[in-house]
Amino acid sequence: MSLSVIIITKNEEANLQACLESVRFADQWVVVDSASTDNTRAIATAFGAEVTNTAVWPGYGPQKNLALSLATKDWILSIDADERIPPELAAEIQAAMQMSDANAFEIPRLTQFCGKWIHHCGWTPDRVLRLFRRGQAEFSADLVHERVILKSGTLFQLKSRILHYSYPTPAHYWRKLEQYSMAWAQQSHARGKTSSMPRAVISGLMAFVKSYVFRLGILDGSMGFAVCAMQAQAAFGKYFTLYCLNQQDASKKT
Numbered sequence: 578m579s580l581s582v583i584i585i586t587k588n589e590e591a592n593l594q595a596c597l598e599s600v601r602f603a604d605q606w607v608v609v610d611s612a613s614t615d616n617t618r619a620i621a622t623a624f625g626a627e628v629t630n631t632a633v634w635p636g637y638g639p640q641k642n643l644a645l646s647l648a649t650k651d652w653i654l655s656i657d658a659d660e661r662i663p664p665e666l667a668a669e670i671q672a673a674m675q676m677s678d679a680n681a682f683e684i685p686r687l688t689q690f691c692g693k694w695i696h697h698c699g700w701t702p703d704r705v706l707r708l709f710r711r712g713q714a715e716f717s718a719d720l721v722h723e724r725v726i727l728k729s730g731t732l733f734q735l736k737s738r739i740l741h742y743s744y745p746t747p748a749h750y751w752r753k754l755e756q757y758s759m760a761w762a763q764q765s766h767a768r769g770k771t772s773s774m775p776r777a778v779i780s781g782l783m784a785f786v787k788s789y790v791f792r793l794g795i796l797d798g799s800m801g802f803a804v805c806a807m808q809a810q811a812a813f814g815k816y817f818t819l820y821c822l823n824q825q826d827a828s829k830k831t
Contacts, residue, residue, distance in 0.1 A: 578651045578652055578674040578675060579604040579605070579650035579651045579652070580602075580603045580604050580605070580650050580651070580652045580653075580654055580670070580671075580674065581603065581604065581605040581606075581607060581648035581649060581650035581652070581653050581654070581711070582600045582603040582605070582606050582607065582653075582654045582655075582656065583607045583609070583641065583644035583645055583647075583648055583653060583654070583655050583656075584596065584597075584606070584607070584608050584609075584626075584644070584655075584656060584657065584658055585608075585609045585610075585611070585637070585640045585641055585644055585657075586608055586609070586610045586611070586613060586617050586621070586658050587610065587611040587612070587613055587617070587634075588613045588614060588615045588617060589613070589615075589617045589658035589659070590613075590615040590616040590617050590620055592658040592659045592742070593608075593617055593620045593621060593658050594620050594624070595661060596656065596657075596658050596659070596660060596661060597620075597621070597624045597626065599661040599662040599663070599667070600654065600656065600662050600667070602667050602670075602671065603650075603654065604650050605627065605648065605649060605650050606621070606624065606625065606626035606627065607626065607627050607629075607644050607647045607648050608621040608626045608627070608628045608629070608644075609628075609629045609630075609631060609640060609641075609643050609644040609647070610628060610629070610630050610631070611630075611631050611634050611640065612630065612631065612632055612634075613630075618630060627647065629643070629644075629647060631643070636718070636719065636720030636721065636723075636760070636764075637716075637719065637720060637721055637722075637723045637760075638716045638717045638718045638719045638720065638723035639716075639718060641655060641716040641723060642715060642716045642718075645715060645716065648711060649711075650711065651674070651710065651711060652674045652708065652709070652710055652711065653708070653709055653710070653711050653714075654670065654707060654708050655707050655708075655716075655725070656707060656739065657741075657743075659741065659742045659743050660686075660739050660740065660741050660742070661739070661740040661742070662739060662740075663737065663738070663740060665737045666684070666735065666737035666738065666739065669735050669736065669737045670682075670708060670735070673708065673733070673735060674708075676733070678731060679730070679731060679733050680709060680710045680713040680714075680727065680729065680730025680731060680732070681706055681708065681709035681710070681713065681714055681725075681727050681730060681731075681732050681733070682706070682707070682708040682709070682732070682733050682734065682735050683704040683705060683706050683707075683732060683733075683734045683735070684704065684705060684706075684707050684708060684734075684735045684737075684738070684739050685701075685702050685703065685704050685734075685735070685736070685737075685738045685739070686703040686704070686705055686738060686739040686740075686741050687701060687703075687738045687739070687740055687741060688700050688701075688703065688741040688743055688744075689740070689741065689742050689743070689744070689745075690743075690744045690750075690800055690803070690804055691744060691745065691746060691747065691800060691803070692745070693797070693798075693800040695797050695800065695801065695804055696796070696797060697792055697793040697794050697795075697796050697797050697801060698788045698789070698792055698793075698794035698797060698801055698804045698805055698808070699787070699788045699792040699794075699808070700804070704734065705739070706724070706725040706727065706732070707725070707739070708735070709725065709727065710730070712728075713727065713728050713729060713730055714726060714727045714728055715728070719764065720760045720761075720763065720764045721756075721757050721760035721761050721764065722757070722761065747803075747807075750807055754807070754810065754811050754814060755814075757811070757815070758811065758814040758815040758818050759818055761815045761818075761819075762815055762816075762818035762819040762821075762822055763822070765815075765819050766819055766822040766823070770819065771819070771820075771823050772816045772817070772819040772820040772823060773820055774817070774820060776816050776820070777813050777816035777817040777820055778813065780812040780813060780816050781809040781810065781812045781813030781816075782809065783812070784805075784808050784809045784811070784812035784813075785805050785806065785808065785809035788804070788805040788808050788809075789801070789802065789805035
């Protein structure tokens with residue numbers, strides 16, 4: 578069975594080479610780039626990836642579906658540029674593709690925050706559907722927090738973890754927080770959803786208690802506290818941004 582790896586990128590020269598090296602066992606590498614201004618496309622081309630550049634950013638779901646449409650092999654592995662497939666997971670993926678009764682696999686993911694692996698806070702276990710037969714799944718059309726939708730068949734789980742180097746510094750987290758909060762709020766606003774200041778505050782407080790207490794973020798030490806505090810900020814930020822969009826609508830009507 579053959580494997581296509583699909584990756585969407587924007588200014589990922591610091592991550593992409595290591596990411597591609599970790600999936601060298603694949604048969605095809607598809608990189609869909611969103612107008613990078615660094616060496617992302619050059620790195621992908623030099624590796625042997627098939628590179629497509631898009632001038633307009635359509636959102637995470639549509640961009641990943643574009644990458645999916647360019648894949649031609651039997652199986653699809655979708656990963657992000659800041660993720661790595663360690664050798665033990667690579668071997669497990671290759672074995673999994675030989676299962677005749679499987680159409681898709683969830684893979685556990687371990688995320689690093691400022692140099693520390695986070696084992697609680699709701700970040701672990703973090704099972705993501707990333708491996709599936711071509712034609713049996715697609716991505717949702719969401720602008721952010723897209724998901725893989727399995728069309729049919731049985732979903733299995735792998736044991737080895739994807740390694741996620743998502744937040745090497747707090748600055749990386751804050752940039753993603755701003756980007757995701759705005760995209761989520763715009764998408765929710767377009768769907769007619771509303772928010773309020775109390776909703777934003779309560780969401781932030783609940784997010785902290787849930788991740789730090791009930792999901793045992795306290796066991797991850799100082800970085801666990803930082804992750805939970807930032808998750809609280811993320812919850813507050815997206816509902817507050819939606820609230821501001823609602824207020825703008827209200828002011829236009831008066």
